[in-house]
Amino acid sequence: GQQLNQSPQSMFIQEGEDVSMNCTSSSIFNTWLWYKQDPGEGPVLLIALYKAGELTSNGRLTAQFGITRKDSFLNISASIPSDVGIYFCAGQSGGGADGLTFGKGTHLIIQP
Amino acid sequence: DAGVTQSPTHLIKTRGQQVTLRCSPKSGHDTVSWYQQALGQGPQFIFQYYEEEERQRGNFPDRFSGHQFPNYSSELNVNALLLGDSALYLCASSGGPGREQYFGPGTRLTVT
Numbered sequence: 001g002q003q004l005n006q007s008p009q010s011m012f013i014q015e016g017e018d019v020s021m022n023c024t025s026s027s028i029f030n031t032w033l034w035y036k037q038d039p040g041e042g043p044v045l046l047i048a049l050y051k052a053g054e055l056t057s058n059g060r061l062t063a064q065f066g067i068t069r070k071d072s073f074l075n076i077s078a079s080i081p082s083d084v085g086i087y088f089c090a091g092q093s094g095g096g097a098d099g100l101t102f103g104k105g106t107h108l109i110i111q112p
Numbered sequence: 113d114a115g116v117t118q119s120p121t122h123l124i125k126t127r128g129q130q131v132t133l134r135c136s137p138k139s140g141h142d143t144v145s146w147y148q149q150a151l152g153q154g155p156q157f158i159f160q161y162y163e164e165e166e167r168q169r170g171n172f173p174d175r176f177s178g179h180q181f182p183n184y185s186s187e188l189n190v191n192a193l194l195l196g197d198s199a200l201y202l203c204a205s206s207g208g209p210g211r212e213q214y215f216g217p218g219t220r221l222t223v224t
Contacts, residue, residue, distance in 0.1 A: 003154055033212065042116070042202050042215035043155070088154050098209045099145060099168050102154030 006089055006103025014111055019076040021106040023089030029101075030094035032065050032072040037086045037105070046087075047074070076108075084110050114139060116205050116216035124222045125193050133188045133219045137205030143167075144186040145213055146178060147202040155202055161186050162209050190221075198223045 005024045013019060023032070031050055035043035047058050049065035049072060056063055060077045072089055086107050090100040117136045125131050137144050143162045147155035157170035161180035175191045184205075190197055200220050204213035 003156075006154075031210075035215070040217075042204075042217045045212055045214060048212045090154075092210070094210050096209075097168060098143075098206075099157030099160055099170055100147075100155070100204075100213060101157070104152075104154050 004089055004091060004101060004103035006106055008106060009104070010107040010109065012109045012111060013079060015079060015081060017079055019079055019083070019108060020073065021087060021089075022071060022073045023091075023103050024071045025091055025101075026070070027091070027093070027101075028069040029091030030069070031092040032063070033090045033092065033100065034061075034063050034072070034074050035088045035090060037088060039085075043088055079108075079110055081110055081112065084108055116141075116203055116214055118201075118203050118216040118219050120219060121217070122220045122222075124224060127193055127195060127223055129193050130189065130191045131193060131221060133190075133201050133203075133221070134185065135188070135203030135205075135216060136185045137203075138214055141205035141207050141214070142184050143206045143209050143211070144180060144184065145204045145206070146186070146188045147204065147215075148172075149200040149202055149218070151199075158188070160209065167209060193223045195223050197221065 034046045037043040047063040054065040062075045086105040089103045145160040146158040149155040159169040164180045180186045200218040204215045
């Protein structure tokens, strides 16, 4: 099935650093969502974006809905150990096609 | 306020058997979507149920079927299991077909 292009695949960073990851698609989406998944658990919704150009924050997390509606970005500021996990982007077309299309994930590893 | 719940947590089946997985949506939600997540991959959309009907289907064969009950809970059935059906099966609920989806912890299915 279709998957979004998510990069980087993995990141090794120091505690306190800022993190950036992005997601691109060949298709337009009406909604972009970012999830975090810890081992053995289901994805947890972090941020939902509904409008092209929209910039939304949730604590240290900031995400943007790209102007072309084909991409999205997630930034994490001042990373802490509990930020470790796999981050997924997901696109939703809407208009009756509401199943989410996911990226392959960015695996974030933080070195103390 | 209970979130999305799924049962069972783990399941081991033999090739050719049939399996039924269950999902109870978050309180106040009426739409249930099912996803398959293979190891190291993002979730893949199977289908979505709303008003007790399959509303949208992803690229999965007819061996995958579902049902939604009047209380909005849902079942995923897989017939004639293949080794490749081994995965984490995730249920997500939302307060309407186009709203944000919240995931349960998943059911880990192993086919031997």
